[in-house]
Amino acid sequence: MQDEATGGVHGGPLSGIRVIEMEAIGPLLHAGLMLADLGADVVRIVRPISMGADDGIDDANAGMLRGRTEITADLAKTEDLAKVRRLISRADVLMEGSRPGTMEKLGLGSEICLQDNPGLIYGRMSGWGQKGPMAREAGHDLNYLALSGALEQLGPASGPPSPPLNYVGNFGGGSMFLLVGVLAALHERERTGRGQVVDTAMVDGASSLTALVRSWQHAGRWSARRGTNLLDGSAPFYRAYECADHRYMAVGALEDVYYDRFVFGLGLDPASLPNRWDQSNWDDLSEHFGRTFATHDRDAWVDVFDGLNACVTPVLTLHEATLHDHAIQRTAFVDAGGFSMPSAAPRLDSSQGAAPPRRNDELDATVSRWEIASEHHGGNSTRHRSTRMAVGPQTW
Numbered sequence: 001m002q003d004e005a006t007g008g009v010h011g012g013p014l015s016g017i018r019v020i021e022m023e024a025i026g027p028l029l030h031a032g033l034m035l036a037d038l039g040a041d042v043v044r045i046v047r048p049i050s051m052g053a054d055d056g057i058d059d060a061n062a063g064m065l066r067g068r069t070e071i072t073a074d075l076a077k078t079e080d081l082a083k084v085r086r087l088i089s090r091a092d093v094l095m096e097g098s099r100p101g102t103m104e105k106l107g108l109g110s111e112i113c114l115q116d117n118p119g120l121i122y123g124r125m126s127g128w129g130q131k132g133p134m135a136r137e138a139g140h141d142l143n144y145l146a147l148s149g150a151l152e153q154l155g156p157a158s159g160p161p162s163p164p165l166n167y168v169g170n171f172g173g174g175s176m177f178l179l180v181g182v183l184a185a186l187h188e189r190e191r192t193g194r195g196q197v198v199d200t201a202m203v204d205g206a207s208s209l210t211a212l213v214r215s216w217q218h219a220g221r222w223s224a225r226r227g228t229n230l231l232d233g234s235a236p237f238y239r240a241y242e243c244a245d246h247r248y249m250a251v252g253a254l255e256d257v258y259y260d261r262f263v264f265g266l267g268l269d270p271a272s273l274p275n276r277w278d279q280s281n282w283d284d285l286s287e288h289f290g291r292t293f294a295t296h297d298r299d300a301w302v303d304v305f306d307g308l309n310a311c312v313t314p315v316l317t318l319h320e321a322t323l324h325d326h327a328i329q330r331t332a333f334v335d336a337g338g339f340s341m342p343s344a345a346p347r348l349d350s351s352q353g354a355a356p357p358r359r360n361d362e363l364d365a366t367v368s369r370w371e372i373a374s375e376h377h378g379g380n381s382t383r384h385r386s387t388r389m390a391v392g393p394q395t396w
Contacts, residue, residue: 012039013348017092017186018370021068023047024097026141026166027174027202028125029064031095034179036067037344040093043366044068045084047075063341065358071366075106083363084108089116090370093182095123100135110197120195121185125178129201141169141202148173148206153213157227157234173205228279230254236285237262237276240315247298248315249305251289261310266292 014035021032023046036042044065073080085108088094094113096103103109110122124130127139142163145151150173155162181198189195216222222229233239237253253262263270266289273288274281293301298314305312316324322333322340333340 012037014038014040017041018090018373019043019093019095020045020088020091022094022096022098022103024125025061026097026170027178028095028097029061030171030175031123031125031178031182032068033064033066034175035093035182038348042068043087043361043370044070045073046070048072062358063336063339066336066341067356068358069361069366070358071361071363073363075108080363081107083367085113085116087363087367087370088113088120090367090374091117091120092186093121093123095125095178095182097125099138100124100126100130114195114197118195119189119193121182121189121198122195123178123182123198123200125174125200125202127202129204130197130199141166144169144173144202145206148203148210149214150206150210153210153226153232155226157225161226168209169202169206172209173207174200174202177205177208234282236282236289239286241290241293243293243296243298243301245297245299249293249298249301250313250315252311252313254311258309258311261308262312265305265308265310265312268292 017035017040019032019035019040019042021028021042021044023044032042032044073084075081075084088108096108110124113122114120126135127144128134128137142151145154145163145168150168151161151163153161154164178198178200181200185196185198213222217224226232227234229235231238237251237259240248240250242248251262253259259276260270263273268288274284276282276285296304301312302314314320319340321327327333332343334343335341
């Protein structure tokens with residue numbers, strides 16, 4: 001249900017939080033989606049003429065835009081720029097994903113915006129960060145993973161590393177870290193009454209995601225040689241196997257109890273198999289398990305392992321995932337105008353709502369709505385100041 005005062009989700013945990021999302025691709029789209037799903041009133045500012053996708057497919061990102069109010073502003077025009085600054089002066093959060101220096105050239109850099117609105121959380125999303133020798137260089141998800149050390153660990157032992165789509169850099173190392181920073185800054189503002197800049201770099205986020213592997217490598221538990229480790233697809237009990245119909249089953253039987261059930265499900269005699277913890281046996285075990293899986297279609301193996309609790313599951317296509325019983329019971333996907341998109345995550349038991357559909361609005365109307373809402377709440381971001389804040393002179 002939509003909150004008429006804010007445009008966000010009625011009763012959502014971020015209800016009343018006003019967010020400006022500057023037009024950008026990749027991680028910013030995902031961050032805006034998450035905040036809208038959590039109840040924030042997210043206004044996305046786009047250029048008058050959309051450049052569209054590089055592949056010529058218009059509105060390819062439509063499924064990522066639910067919950068937004070989208071307005072068009074020509075920031076090269078003084079009038080539109082002034083209106084956007086008025087909007088920013090009433091915002092709690094601004095998120096931008098341009099190359100460093102771009103927002104400053106537009107007249108919307110962090111210093112100007114924080115002067116207008118000292119309580120603003122200014123979230124900056126980039127590949128290399130706002131500072132450093134590579135800050136202004138171009139790059140893509142793959143490049144950030146490469147310099148973080150994460151990419152080198154991915155893929156088979158022979159051949160080049162395998163890009164993990166854009167899951168790890170754009171979203172895992174990008175949008176999720178931006179969200180952590182924004183939410184942490186909002187929490188800190190409750191104590192201090194002040195906003196701040198959140199500098200999120202995908203190369204930093206991707207580096208953070210390597211923490212466990214780095215720790216294991218230091219302890220001697222992880223080899224620097226790709227394709228020889230427990231979780232990289234080389235262990236015969238932690239990988240996917242092709243079935244007779246050329247579809248796949250995923251095996252994650254790490255612990256002994258699950259490995260025993262896995263072997264039982266395959267109909268094999270445990271006594272006939274070599275020690276699985278001796279890596280010299282991994283190739284033989286993988287070949288043996290592979291031959292067994294190849295004797296039946298994937299869905300036949302699904303029936304075999306149903307109820308065994310052996311950490312063995314089918315590898316589903318994106319469409320099949322929407323039809324799985326578990327997904328249906330949890331309402332894990334929602335209709336996005338004729339195709340399925342993931343539902344809001346995570347789920348909060350007392351304040352979860354459903355984000356309103358994407359809508360378009362006029363710049364003037366959105367500015368007016370936010371100014372009315374701000375007056376209704378007794379000011380701009382100062383309404384979020386905690387009563388526990390130390391008494392002192394107000395700065396705005």
